[in-house]
Each structure stands twice: as C-alpha cells, then as structure tokens.
C-alpha cells in the first residue's frame with residue numbers, strides 16, 4: 001500500500017478496502033452516491049492543491065534591503081499550507097512566545113532536542129503565527145542536497161472552503177540561519193513562487209449501523225480512526241512509512257467494533273464507523289466529513305477516535321488505554337465505570353487532544369476524544385512503525401475490552417457533556 005499517503009491513490013484503495021469490510025460486516029453505506037444513484041462506503045473530499053513551477057524563494061526585507069534565498073540551494077520546506085506566506089520576522093529563543101501572523105525564527109543551540117523544535121512548531125501554529133524558520137538538521141541537509149529533491153506541492157484546503165490559515169515550516173542552511181539571526185527584529189519575511197493549480201482529493205470510508213429504537217436511533221455515535229499515513233517518502237533501504245501503529249491499529253479497532261456490534265443484537269442508537277483520509281496532512285478528511293456529515297451534527301452525541309493502540313504505554317497500568325482530554329467531559333469516566341480500561345492521557349504536554357481528528361468534531365461542539373496507548377515510541381512517523389512492532393495480544397485485549405462499554409453507550413440514553421468551561425473554543 002506504499003504507506004497510504006494522504007490524498008494518494010493508495011489512500012483511496014485503503015478507503016475502498018475498509019468500505020468493503022464494512023459491507024461484509026453488514027453495515028449500510030453512508031458515503032457518496034454514484035452516477036447510478038447507488039450509495040457507496042467511500043466519501044470523496046475534493047481538495048485544492050498547488051504545485052510550484054519553479055523554485056520558490058524566501059526573502060527578508062529589512063530597512064530597504066532585500067536578501068533572497070532559493071529553495072533547494074538555501075532551504076527546504078517541511079510543511080506548507082499556502083503558496084505565498086508573508087509576515088514580520090520574529091526571532092525568539094525556546095521560551096519565547098510566537099506572535100500571531102509572525103514568521104518565527106528560532107535561536108537554538110545546535111544540539112537542541114528535536115522534540116523542542118516540534119514543540120515550537122506546535123506553539124507557533126496555535127498562536128496563529130504564519131510560519132517557522134528552523135536551522136536544518138543533518139538529515140534535512142542531506143535531503144535538501146539530494147538529487148531527488150522535488151519542488152513543494154501543497155494542499156491549500158478543501159475546495160470551496162476558504163477557512164485555511166497560511167502556515168509554513170522552512171528548514172534553512174547554517175549560512176542562512178546565521179544571516180537571519182543577525183537581522184534586526186523589524187524585518188519582513190516573504191515566501192513566494194510561481195504555482196500551477198492542481199485538483200486533488202482525499203477519501204473517507206463511512207459505514208452506518210442504524211439504531212433499532214425509533215427514538216434512540218436519532219442519536220448517533222461516531223467511532224473513527226484515520227486510514228492515511230506518510231507514504232513512501234523515506235530514504236534508505238526501507239522508504240515506506242507503513243504506519244502499523246499510526247493508524248492501521250486504530251482502523252483495526254474501528255473494523256472490529258463494526259464487526260462485533262453489527263453481529264450482536266442491534267444497538268438502539270445509530271453508530272457511524274468512519275476512517276478518515278488526510279489526517280496526517282491537514283485533517284482534511286475529518287474537516288470534509290463534518291461539513292458533509294450523513295447525519296445532522298446536532299444528533300451526534302459522541303465521537304471516539306482511535307489512534308495508535310498497537311503497543312502498550314509504560315506510563316499507564318498494563319492493558320490500559322488512555323483518553324485525550326479525559327477531564328474535559330464526563331465521557332471517559334462514565335465509560336470507565338462501565339468497565340472500559342481507560343485513564344487520563346499521561347502526556348498532557350503533548351496536547352494530543354488537539355492533534356487528531358477528534359478535535360475537528362470537538363470544535364463543532366461534539367463531545368469527541370481520542371483513545372490511544374501511544375507511549376511516545378521512537379518509531380513514530382518513521383518507516384520503522386512496522387507490523388513487527390505491534391503487540392497483538394495487547395491490541396486484541398484492548399480492543400475487546402472496549403466492546404462491552406461501547407455497546408452499553410450505544411444502548412443507553414446517556415448523552416455525554418463537556419464539563420463547565422472545558423469545551424474547546426470554536427475557531
């Protein structure tokens with residue numbers, strides 16, 4: 001499957017495969033309607049994408065002087081959400097606070113923990129900075145200088161959705177970094193280059209188990225995961241990011257819940273089983289889903305997203321999973337009372353609550369959390385996140401232990417609620 005890259009044909013094949021499994025388990029299709037009027041299990045989200053036709057530039061204008069650097073020769077790009085990004089240069093150290101609209105350059109010792117770089121990118125995004133400029137690592141440098149370096153392509157958003165904040169992460173050479181850090185703080189940074197528009201898409205797999213009760217079936221529960229991963233973009237002998245834990249394990253959980261809940265006595269409430277595309281690149285599958293939900297979002301009483309539960313987390317007791325944003329709503333504690341081996345997320349500093357598709361649904365007011373057992377293993381987003389690392393007995397046990405609590409939720413009248421002041425604010 002070549003790493004099921006977001007928005008790729010392999011992602012589409014994964015969506016179709018999951019849809020075919022949903023069909024086999026007896027779910028109803030809840031995806032797009034085809035030319036013959038037949039509903040399928042796959043939902044296609046059209047994306048707007050763009051491709052640079054020649055190398056883009058990064059320029060800094062300071063007191064009337066312009067310095068320009070060229071993609072490939074001086075810098076590369078690790079994340080891009082707009083073809084043109086402009087903002088005032090803000091130079092900060094690790095404890096600094098990124099400013100809204102700024103392009104943030106980081107004063108960082110060369111041997112700094114890579115995790116700190118990730119933290120800064122995250123903080124810059126949540127502060128709505130326009131971009132981050134970082135000194136490249138040795139690995140970044142090698143790929144920048146390699147003959148395979150391609151001009152960046154970017155997804156600018158879902159077609160017809162203008163609600164995307166421009167953001168870019170630029171990895172610069174040592175020379176550029178030294179020059180940048182000596183520039184006074186009144187400078188202005190521009191990233192720009194000629195682009196050609198291209199159409200793209202991402203794919204979700206959506207199946208539904210209609211509720212059996214005439215009243216309770218109006219309530220919907222969403223059980224979700226993401227089917228995409230990072231593609232075959234690695235270097236070396238194993239370039240394929242298989243994403244066995246991230247998030248094939250979550251898809252397996254959703255499939256198993258579909259199989260188990262469809263096989264038993266039909267639950268009173270309606271359950272949507274959804275595997276999203278493009279979680280790894282912009283969360284576009286989930287964003288499209290909430291804008292084109294097969295059921296009015298007012299009727300969705302909860303979403304539970306499953307991410308990375310193929311390996312145990314040593315930070316929590318054996319055979320236990322954790323729930324992001326546990327103390328934000330009464331969903332986790334209530335499921336725990338019903339036998340779910342669920343505890344609070346032991347890595348609050350990672351902000352996992354905001355880092356998966358659950359958050360897209362949460363911003364729409366739905367009580368939405370992610371279940372995981374990710375113990376921050378070093379195979380995260382590496383080609384080594386492979387099947388051989390999956391702990392099948394742990395994973396089977398964890399998934400099985402949730403079937404009864406989920407079945408209870410699907411048969412109850414319990415409507416989960418955010419605790420006072422704990423609902424995430426809509427953007």
Ligand SMILES: [Zn+2]
Nearest residue numbers: 226246247307
């Ligand atoms: Zn993931």
